[in-house]
Amino acid sequence: MRKVTVSGKSVDEAVELGLSKLQTTKEQxxxxxxxxxxxxxxxxxxxxxxxxxxKLKPDPIKEAILFLRETIDKMGISASVEKDERNEGIFLNITGVDIGVLIGKRGQTLDSLQYLVNLVANRQSDNYVRIYLDAEGYRERRKEALETLAMRLSNKALRTKREVRLEPMNAHERKIIHTTLQNVKGITTYSDGEEPNRRIIVAPK
Structure with missing residues (x-):
């Protein structure tokens, strides 16, 4: 039951009766x-x-999960969604078969899904909600791969004394590269180009 119509001797009395029937609070x-x-x-x-x-206000997280599950179903993929609440936000992890389709090339499909899920969650939310999407631990594997790549290319830049240009990446992945190399002696990093073709340059100082 998402809404009730009730009556009382006053508006306040009617509201209290409605809250009691919905078993919720006035803020909700x-x-x-x-x-x-x-x-x-x-x-x-x-x-x-x-x-x-x-009337109960929509729960932004429930709305986002419902949208994600419906989208996955429409893509013809059998998968489940698990929620994990952390300090930095809500993490939704997708597990199942054919997950590679949801991830896409370099995580582009997963990034697009994450963008849409956040739009749905914040459509009717009073406070901004941040949702992170992952699939079978892809994000952590990608992070480790980028850190390894960053170190390898920094060594190349130092050895050849030349700049090394990486492939275009999104802002989150560029941040991983910058963070990994920020304390490497003799190396500096900066971004070049316009989205979506913005890339990192690893250069010797």
Whole structure:
């Protein structure tokens, strides 16, 4: 039950009754006053109660998970979604078969899904919600691969005393490269180009 229409001697009384029926709090609902209470003749006859509609606000995380599951189903993929709440945000991990289709080339499909999931979650949310999407631990494997690549290319830049240009990456992946090499002696990194073709340059100082 997502909404109820209730009546009471006053709007406040009707709202309290609605909250009780929905077993929720005032912060979690939208309240619409349909009719104000009216006193009868001499306060006795012909009075009308207040009528209000009490409706549960959408849960942004539940809405996002529902959207993600429906999207995965429409793609013809059999998978499940698990939620993990951490300090930095909500993590949704997808597990199942043919997960590579959801990841896409260099995680591009997964990034697109993550963008859409965040749009859905924040469509009706009062406070910004940050959702991170992963599939079978892909993000961690990609992070480790980028760190290894960064170290290998920094060694090449030092050895050849020449700049090394990486392939275009999204902002999150570029940050991993920058962070990995920020304390490497004799090496500097900077980004070049425009999105979506922005890339990192690893250069000797």
């Amino acid at each position: 609902v939208e309240i619409k006053v349909i009719e104000e209470a009216q006193k009868g003749f001499f306060g006795l006859l012909g009075g009308k109660p207040a009528v209000v509609e009490v």
